[in-house]
Amino acid sequence: MRLDKIAVIFLIATGSQLYAQRIKQDTLTRNIEEVVVTGSGYQQNIKDAPATISVIPQSDIKKRQYRDVTDVLQDVPGVFVTGGGGSSDISIRGADAKYTLILVDGKRVNTRELRPNSDGPGMEQGLLPPVESIERIEIVKGPMSTLYGSDAMGGVINIITKKVSQSRWRGSLGTDTVITEDSNAGNTYQVNANAAGAVIRDILGIKVNGLYSAREEDQITNGFPERNIKSFGGGLTFTPDAQNTVNADFNFNRQDRYSRVGSSLQEGGRSKTNYEKHERTSYSLGHLGSYGKLNLNNILQHDRSENYSRGMEYETTIFNSLDTYDFGWHILSFGGEFRHEKLNDPGNQLKTDSATKSEIKRSQWALFAEMNWQLIQRLNLVTGVRYNNNEFYGSNFSPRGYLIWNVNDQFTVKGGVASGYKAPSLRQATDDWGQITGGANAPIPAVIVGDSSVKPEKSFNQEFTVMYQDPGQVVNISVTGYNTDFTDKITEVRICDNCEYNGETYLFVSRQTNVDKSVIRGAEANVNVKVTPALNLRTNYTFTESKVKSGDLEGKSLSRLPKHMANALLQWSGTRDLELWTRFNYRSESLPGISRGRASDTTISGYSLLDAGTVYRLSPNVQLSAGVYNIFDKEVYNSTGASEFRIDGRRYQVGATFKL
DSSP: OOOOHHHHHHHHHHHHHHTTTTOOGGGGGGGGGOSSSSTTSEEEGGSSSSSSEEEEEHHHHSOOOSSSSHGGGGGGGEEEOOOOTTOOOOEEEEEOOOGGGEEETTOOOOOOOSTTTOOSSSHHHHHSSSSGGGGEEEEEEEEHHHOOGGSSSSSSEEEEEOOOSSSSOOEEEEEEEEEETTTTTTOOEEEEEEEEEETTTTTEEEEEEEEEEEEOOOOTTTTOOEEEEEEEEEEEEEEEEEEEEEEEEEEEEEEEEEEEETBBOTTTSOEEEEEEEEEEEEEEEEEEEOOOOOEEEEEEOOOEEEEEEEEEEEEEEEEEEEEEEEEESSSEEEEEEEEEEEOOOOOOOOOSSOOOOOEEEEEEEEEEEEEEEETTTTTTEEEEEEEEETTTTEEEEEEEEEEEEEOSEEEEEEEEEEEEEOOOOOOTTTTTOOOSSSTTSSOOOOEEEOOTTOEEEEEEEEEEEEEETTTTEEEEEEEEEEEEEESSSSEEEEEEEEEEETEEEEEEHHHEEEEEEEEEEEEEEEEEEESSSSSEEEEEEEEEEEEOSSSSTTTTTSSSOOOEEEEEEEEEEOOOSEEEEEEEEEEEBBBOOETEEEEEEOOOOOOOOOOEEEEEOOOOEEEEEEESTTOOOOOOOOOOBBBBBHHHHHHHEEEEEEEE
């Protein structure tokens, strides 16, 4: 059945009731009025923020029974969620996922150093909080290195959790089940719980949360592995007076993955079973201070992550300060960061005459300042710079500038330039270090050799945005164009195939190196419409193009992401208790990209996905949900006809949330 017929049936079924329902204020059509903090370090309306930002508020999350954060991000313009089945990764504006900085309440979430070749999807997805614990999600697109440092070269996703109430208790218990129509594909089961409230009224509050998620292994060669996630955490909020708040948080996460020959693991590999066990423990202590015009936000964070199957340990200690001072017409953001990281990896493949290196350490620090100048009424200029100092790479400056013009209450025009900076990972920049790679299916391993001469990656971004909101808040429109130039991008250069290196035989040997210049450019358009008081339509379109500008690979696409993406979400909330929704996602064909220093000859087919579902509030404390995903059971293939870039097929979801 064609999509237009489905849309007509949906509208006929609901249209007779639309105008009879009560008027509801839909947050989807008020995104421009959302308050954000990630773009500048202090609260401001999204139209005044010196960046292109998308916001997913709690009211939007409540209207859908989202399974996890990657599901929430599917509809955001400029954001591409790859894969499925617990192996998703998140990229922004065509940049590799490793350039996306993920924060939870301003604290970094990063485990890429734990992976055998510092890459691979799916880990962060399992480290993020349950959607029931989330207040809102802010997505900043484009380099944010001035405020957030090296990891924010592509953009920032800041997941802000619900605050602890100092006067009352709240909590919830949620269950979710996803059944695949294909009996060879694995089902998913999930349960989560959270509670928060006052221990001493107006002085001391506490929060706790936990999650268990299980995905069965596919009975499909090269399918998704079995994955189990167990996580729990908690925190204390101490408010001795109106000016000071102290937060102490703890989180633990464990992920287990299994692949077996005869199920998802291909025969002929190095083992019959591939097992991975990952654990992450995080502690943080934060202080918020409000002293008139001066506001302080300081966080001390220590993370310890372990990859038991590889014997790897990665520890980071970070102190971050992001403070503001309000001069009246001008606002100053300032602060600094100190970071120490240590990796212990006995899997170094390069043997030397002396003891094989297994530990790498590195420290770096930074200072930054950014001023929001109100030049005249409705016209602001934001200028900022960050000074980075890395013990391996010395100093670097990352500046940015942004102009915001609120033409009137309906139109906003803004744009600017920003630099990006990303230091090489520990293993990328270490001589006598060989990272094992090649996958469990390979008959013998491959190795990636580090190189201390590798330089930090840099980028320069230009963007321009026009935003419109009609006086009746019926239509919101925004259009953004951007261009990002990369220099010294790090990639692999193949040294040899099926060869001997350092006394061992490998499938291939690659070396880390900086490559020639490249560019990513594109455009994003959003149109949000309140069709009726009960019916909302949110649509967006993203165009992305990337190319290598010089060298042997000149003219080749930098990444294998689709050139065109479109999303549409239709939500009907005409009764107090019933919500209906349908979602359409389109991804065009992905052109051949570059992988490990070589140009791919294959394309990935385009596809369209249609989902639909409902949320029903059985009582003020009980919410039920049901949905069908990938209704037309689409698959994705490359140009050789082989299945690649797997997505989940048709599946059925049921869930329930019980508020305590």
